[in-house]
Amino acid sequence: MAIKRFPAPEADQPDRWEAQLRKGALEMAALASLWRGRLYGLEIIRFLEAQSRLVLAEGTIYPILNRLRTEALLTSEWVEADAGHPRKYYSLTDAGRERLRLMAAAWMDFSSGLTQLLEPVLESEEVIQ
Amino acid sequence: MAIKRFPAPEADQPDRWEAQLRKGALEMAALASLWRGRLYGLEIIRFLEAQSRLVLAEGTIYPILNRLRTEALLTSEWVEADAGHPRKYYSLTDAGRERLRLMAAAWMDFSSGLTQLLEPVLESEEVIQ
DNA sequence: GCAAAATACCTCGTATAGCAATGTATATGG
DNA sequence: CCATATACATTGCTATACGAGGTATTTTGC
Numbered sequence: 661m662a663i664k665r666f667p668a669p670e671a672d673q674p675d676r677w678e679a680q681l682r683k684g685a686l687e688m689a690a691l692a693s694l695w696r697g698r699l700y701g702l703e704i705i706r707f708l709e710a711q712s713r714l715v716l717a718e719g720t721i722y723p724i725l726n727r728l729r730t731e732a733l734l735t736s737e738w739v740e741a742d743a744g745h746p747r748k749y750y751s752l753t754d755a756g757r758e759r760l761r762l763m764a765a766a767w768m769d770f771s772s773g774l775t776q777l778l779e780p781v782l783e784s785e786e787v788i789q
Numbered sequence: 790m791a792i793k794r795f796p797a798p799e800a801d802q803p804d805r806w807e808a809q810l811r812k813g814a815l816e817m818a819a820l821a822s823l824w825r826g827r828l829y830g831l832e833i834i835r836f837l838e839a840q841s842r843l844v845l846a847e848g849t850i851y852p853i854l855n856r857l858r859t860e861a862l863l864t865s866e867w868v869e870a871d872a873g874h875p876r877k878y879y880s881l882t883d884a885g886r887e888r889l890r891l892m893a894a895a896w897m898d899f900s901s902g903l904t905q906l907l908e909p910v911l912e913s914e915e916v917i918q
Numbered sequence: 919g920c921a922a923a924a925t926a927c928c929t930c931g932t933a934t935a936g937c938a939a940t941g942t943a944t945a946t947g948g
Numbered sequence: 949c950c951a952t953a954t955a956c957a958t959t960g961c962t963a964t965a966c967g968a969g970g971t972a973t974t975t976t977g978c
Contacts, residue, residue, distance in 0.1 A: 678813075678895060680812050681895075682813070683809055685903055687809075688907075689903065692906050696909065714903075768904070768907075770811070771903075771904065773841035774814055775896075776840070776841065777821050778817075778821055780824050780825065781821060781824055781889055781890060782893050
């Protein structure tokens with residue numbers, strides 16, 4: 661019997677939409693994680709998990725980082741660690757910093773619009789016994 | 790010559806990530822549009838465009854509405870208009886109302902986490918000459 | 919009356935992107 | 949040396965938004 665590499669898609673999963681919610685925000689989050697200084701791949705994952713509720717798999721972050729590097733929004737450099745595996749550190753370029761500012765502004769715009777749309781819903785929640 | 794039904798995918802489009810940002814929020818927005826009462830398909834599109842910055846195509850909203858109806862989060866009924874084409878009105882079910890409350894709460898959670906992550910970026914923007 | 923326009927709902931096909939599950943390389947502890 | 953830990957990388961599946969069509973009904977112009 662063959663190994664079932666991919667789990668059966670459970671369409672009834674109530675968390676499906678939540679996963680979708682995060683899509684598109686990930687590039688921005690990856691850039692944002694580098695705002696204060698360079699980090700390496702796994703460090704970015706840990707940072708985002710700690711700072712926000714974003715949990716990224718490795719198979720998610722590396723394609724994103726490569727994409728961003730192709731767009732010259734960040735650079736990478738190998739750094740030999742004193743101990744352990746060498747690490748590839750990522751840093752924002754000026755273009756990356758600029759783009760992140762644009763993204764952040766657009767995010768606030770989008771976010772506030774949606775929050776406003778949800779206001780009646782959120783208000784109703786407060787009234788519940 | 791054949792009609793080019795699908796436009797060439799312009800990967801360099803800088804707005805690509807913005808489109809991604811909206812993914813996953815659309816189901817929630819569709820449900821939210823019905824919070825105050827029933828609406829029909831095209832009316833939902835116009836409502837969301839007016840209330841938030843969400844612009845949905847018809848090919849987007851109808852699959853979403855069908856998906857939500859399949860999940861029993863909303864119901865639909867044909868209504869013969871006094872004039873014009875009959876309209877299919879969508880209404881929230883109790884389950885839909887409940888789910889929307891959950892979604893709204895999760896959205897606030899997600900949104901505030903990301904906004905917090907972007908705070909340093911947004912602050913830097915204010916300082917710019 | 920009948921073509922044209924307007925309104926509304928629906929469907930097909932494609933590109934995109936996250937992510938689970940792998941693989942590879944290096945260093946360290948027993 | 950083998951097992952474990954750390955780190956980066958890749959492959960392939962899947963879900964989903966959306967452009968470009970289509971159909972049905974009603975109203976308007978002639």
